[in-house]
Amino acid sequence: MESASDNPAAPESSLDPANWPELRRQGHRMLDDMLDYIEHIRGRPVWQPMDPAARAGLRDPPPEQPTDLCAVHADFMKRVLPHATGNVHPGFMGWVHGGGTVIGLLAEMLAGGLNANCGGRDHAPIEVERQITEWVRHLFGFPQHASGLFVTGSSMANFIAVLVARRSALGAGVNRSGLGATGGRLVAYASTAAHGCIARAMNYAGLGSEALRLIPVDRNQRIDLDVLRRTVVADRRAGAVPFMLIGSAGTVNIGAFDDLASLSLIAASERLWFHVDGAFGALGVLAPDIAPRLAGIELADSLALDFHKWGHVPYDAGFVLIRDRDLHRETFAAPADYLRHESRGLGGGDFWPVDFGPDLSRGFRALKTWFTLRVHGTAALGAAIAGNCRVARHLERRIAAEPRLELLAPVPLNIVCFRYRGDDADSLNAAIVADVQESGVAAPSTTRIDGRLAIRAAIFNHRTREEDVDAMLDAVLLHGDARVRGAAGDARGAGRNAR
Ligand SMILES: Cc1ncc(COP(=O)(O)O)c(C=O)c1O
Numbered sequence: 001m002e003s004a005s006d007n008p009a010a011p012e013s014s015l016d017p018a019n020w021p022e023l024r025r026q027g028h029r030m031l032d033d034m035l036d037y038i039e040h041i042r043g044r045p046v047w048q049p050m051d052p053a054a055r056a057g058l059r060d061p062p063p064e065q066p067t068d069l070c071a072v073h074a075d076f077m078k079r080v081l082p083h084a085t086g087n088v089h090p091g092f093m094g095w096v097h098g099g100g101t102v103i104g105l106l107a108e109m110l111a112g113g114l115n116a117n118c119g120g121r122d123h124a125p126i127e128v129e130r131q132i133t134e135w136v137r138h139l140f141g142f143p144q145h146a147s148g149l150f151v152t153g154s155s156m157a158n159f160i161a162v163l164v165a166r167r168s169a170l171g172a173g174v175n176r177s178g179l180g181a182t183g184g185r186l187v188a189y190a191s192t193a194a195h196g197c198i199a200r201a202m203n204y205a206g207l208g209s210e211a212l213r214l215i216p217v218d219r220n221q222r223i224d225l226d227v228l229r230r231t232v233v234a235d236r237r238a239g240a241v242p243f244m245l246i247g248s249a250g251t252v253n254i255g256a257f258d259d260l261a262s263l264s265l266i267a268a269s270e271r272l273w274f275h276v277d278g279a280f281g282a283l284g285v286l287a288p289d290i291a292p293r294l295a296g297i298e299l300a301d302s303l304a305l306d307f308h309k310w311g312h313v314p315y316d317a318g319f320v321l322i323r324d325r326d327l328h329r330e331t332f333a334a335p336a337d338y339l340r341h342e343s344r345g346l347g348g349g350d351f352w353p354v355d356f357g358p359d360l361s362r363g364f365r366a367l368k369t370w371f372t373l374r375v376h377g378t379a380a381l382g383a384a385i386a387g388n389c390r391v392a393r394h395l396e397r398r399i400a401a402e403p404r405l406e407l408l409a410p411v412p413l414n415i416v417c418f419r420y421r422g423d424d425a426d427s428l429n430a431a432i433v434a435d436v437q438e439s440g441v442a443a444p445s446t447t448r449i450d451g452r453l454a455i456r457a458a459i460f461n462h463r464t465r466e467e468d469v470d471a472m473l474d475a476v477l478l479h480g481d482a483r484v485r486g487a488a489g490d491a492r493g494a495g496r497n498a499r
Contacts, residue, residue: 045440120352141298250281255413261296286382
């Protein structure tokens with residue numbers, strides 16, 4: 001393809017194409033390739049490890065000279081696309097990954113063209129982000145004065161919530177002088193089933209991960225309220241300063257919902273900041289049969305959630321909602337001459353996201369969320385969530401009926417933890433999961449339930465049907481049987497890329 005330097009009309013240093021018609025043709029081919037990828041995803045293996053040659057091809061030195069766009073695209077198709085995580089595929093059931101949508105892909109393209117920097121200033125992309133905040137506020141019954149912000153994901157959203165709660169506990173001084181004597185005594189509460197990013201957030205906030213008290217859970221993995229109450233009292237007696245209580249709306253291991261209404265009462269009576277980690281479960285509000293489990297979320301001081309999980313918005317699209325906008329702003333705003341907020345002109349606008357989080361330069365995450373919510377509508381997203389839970393219940397029933405398998409935890413939502421019975425079951429099941437992933441048939445992951453290694457099938461993809469979890473389970477049995485018989489190699493060969 002011709003470069004800008006070949007075209008005398010183009011300024012010497014411009015990076016725009018010299019040949020727009022050719023660029024358009026190539027651009028349409030690139031879009032078509034991605035649409036083909038999604039349309040025909042079922043025909044592909046879920047995941048394929050990179051062969052050494054593909055990996056080596058991504059270790060080149062910095063490219064000083066230009067390469068034709070078609071050649072770079074061909075390289076992407078050969079080296080990158082076949083070796084992606086696979087979460088677009090209905091057989092992907094590992095960790096907590098959203099499946100994305102075609103609408104999100106198209107919206108990402110528009111956002112890329114606009115190249116908006118959403119740190120501040122007076123422009124429409126900021127208003128789109130505001131619009132989403134309004135929708136989120138409405139969905140969760142937060143007051144008009146609440147503020148919201150797109151972030152990378154719930155790890156960052158939970159961190160921001162800890163910082164705002166810390167600011168609430170310690171006052172304005174913490175921004176200038178740090179934790180002080182009281183800060184060193186702050187303690188927070190979450191259950192042992194809470195996501196690890198909360199302890200990390202405590203660490204990053206300078207409070208230390210041990211300042212997060214991990215309260216035991218009941219047999220349904222919900223925080224034990226009596227132990228919680230007693231621990232808060234004991235901590236106060238011992239001179240600690242309880243400041244924050246974190247409830248989980250969808251625990252990472254099994255999708256349990258803490259009793260948020262009771263937690264909100266405890267938080268109120270103990271004067272604790274009440275935060276909800278709703279990374280994936282919060283969007284259960286869109287599914288009528290799940291929404292009641294979120295009762296009490298409307299009383300939270302802050303909420304973390306991800307549109308890139310059960311909202312199917314392409315990565316990344318995390319979100320934090322804070323009840324008290326002023327406090328949120330006071331936690332982060334730090335005026336600078338070069339970022340003066342004007343009353344008119346492009347420097348105007350009364351919502352500058354830089355005042356509500358750590359990032360100044362920010363992409364236009366709101367656009368792909370706006371498109372997804374508008375084009376699909378919240379009812380369809382809720383139906384997809386309910387559909388995932390139905391598929392998980394089907395998987396649960398199949399496991400319960402199979403003597404070679406054992407369920408390791410209840411299935412309250414869309415996550416099924418189980419394992420193949422056998423000697424040295426931890427290593428056996430870890431090996432089975434790797435076998436199944438390498439076969440290309442499905443991609444579950446692992447976790448530990450009561451100290452035992454579990455195969456974890458988390459059904460988050462709106463494309464996943466009963467036949468997909470059946471294929472995953474058949475592959476688990478195939479590889480489990482083969483390993484128990486000591487013939488794993490044969491089974492790996494037989495099951496490879498079976499789709
Ligand atoms: C319950 C829960 N909280 C927080 C997180 C972290 O979210 P993110 O990966 O978007 O940072 C996850 C991720 O799976 C999660 O399941």
